Amino acid sequence: MLGLRGLRLPATGILYLLPLLLLLPTWPATPAPRRAPLKPVIVVHGLFDSSYSFRHLLEYINQTHPGTAVTVLDLFDGRESLRPLWEQVQGFREAVAPIMAKAPQGVHLICYSQGGLVCRALLSVMDDHNVDSFISLSSPQMGQYGDTDYLKWLFPTSMRSNLYRICYSPWGQEFSICNYWHDPHHDDLYLNASSFLALINGERNHPNATAWRKNFLRVGHLVLIGGPDDGVITPWQSSFFGFYDANETVLEMEEQLVYLRDSFGLKTLVARGAIVRCPMAGIPHTAWHSNLTLYETCIEPWLS
Numbered sequence: 001m002l003g004l005r006g007l008r009l010p011a012t013g014i015l016y017l018l019p020l021l022l023l024l025p026t027w028p029a030t031p032a033p034r035r036a037p038l039k040p041v042i043v044v045h046g047l048f049d050s051s052y053s054f055r056h057l058l059e060y061i062n063q064t065h066p067g068t069a070v071t072v073l074d075l076f077d078g079r080e081s082l083r084p085l086w087e088q089v090q091g092f093r094e095a096v097a098p099i100m101a102k103a104p105q106g107v108h109l110i111c112y113s114q115g116g117l118v119c120r121a122l123l124s125v126m127d128d129h130n131v132d133s134f135i136s137l138s139s140p141q142m143g144q145y146g147d148t149d150y151l152k153w154l155f156p157t158s159m160r161s162n163l164y165r166i167c168y169s170p171w172g173q174e175f176s177i178c179n180y181w182h183d184p185h186h187d188d189l190y191l192n193a194s195s196f197l198a199l200i201n202g203e204r205n206h207p208n209a210t211a212w213r214k215n216f217l218r219v220g221h222l223v224l225i226g227g228p229d230d231g232v233i234t235p236w237q238s239s240f241f242g243f244y245d246a247n248e249t250v251l252e253m254e255e256q257l258v259y260l261r262d263s264f265g266l267k268t269l270v271a272r273g274a275i276v277r278c279p280m281a282g283i284p285h286t287a288w289h290s291n292l293t294l295y296e297t298c299i300e301p302w303l304s
Helices: 011-023 051-064 078-082 085-101 116-126 149-154 187-193 210-217 237-239 266-271 291-300
Strands: 040-044 071-072 107-112 131-137 223-226 277-280
Touching: 040 051, 040 085, 051 071, 051 291, 071 187, 085 107, 085 116, 107 116, 116 131, 116 210, 131 291, 149 266, 223 291, 266 277, 277 291
Parallel strands: 040 071, 040 107, 107 131, 131 223, 223 277
Antiparallel strands: none
């Protein structure tokens, strides 16, 4: 067989071929696959915090998900975070509603400490929310029962054993901390006096309970984050819906009445595979939103 290696066409021959090449059919290049738009992220701070506390978290999100719209809500900062939680829920609701309205694909909520309770209430009262992932970052979801520096500053003459006398009064319920103070030794007083936690937990009957449960179950995923070295959330298992019984033995979420009765939807979410638990040791309370390993392990995978 004759080889054609080294065969060259004269320059004039190439010129004659050009018109023919122009007549050959062309096919459009295969378009690059389009990425789904990244869902906006809304961040809600905790007690005595402000948006500045989340500068590291904002940096991490921008690095791993460039182009994501991140809003760190600058409401009820500092001492204003002691305002009653229902007042804060209303303020945050007015702030998140327009963000959700502009994001038909859904949004993600990252809510830290006390802010996790604000966000859970938002999911309960908003019948049109479109939260894909609710990331609860070291939040006392089943309440708080511990002597912390915050508590000593606010009520210097009280200890956890007698704080119920203040918190379970109409005056005490004007402070956010008392809205989720959960004394396991005075459960009846808690159920009757709590104007916030007992309601969003469905532990006390109220006319909105069915609607709130339905709204809460609109969430795509509930990501629970916390750990044994937190030092503030007491018991630390409250971040995972665990809490003390009357003997101060911690009962896990699946042993709590709110779970067994499915009073606001926890059991349904578990059955749906929608609850993710991400415990991590070695992180103090004020470092949850700045720890890179925690972000990469527990938060980043849920920011689609």
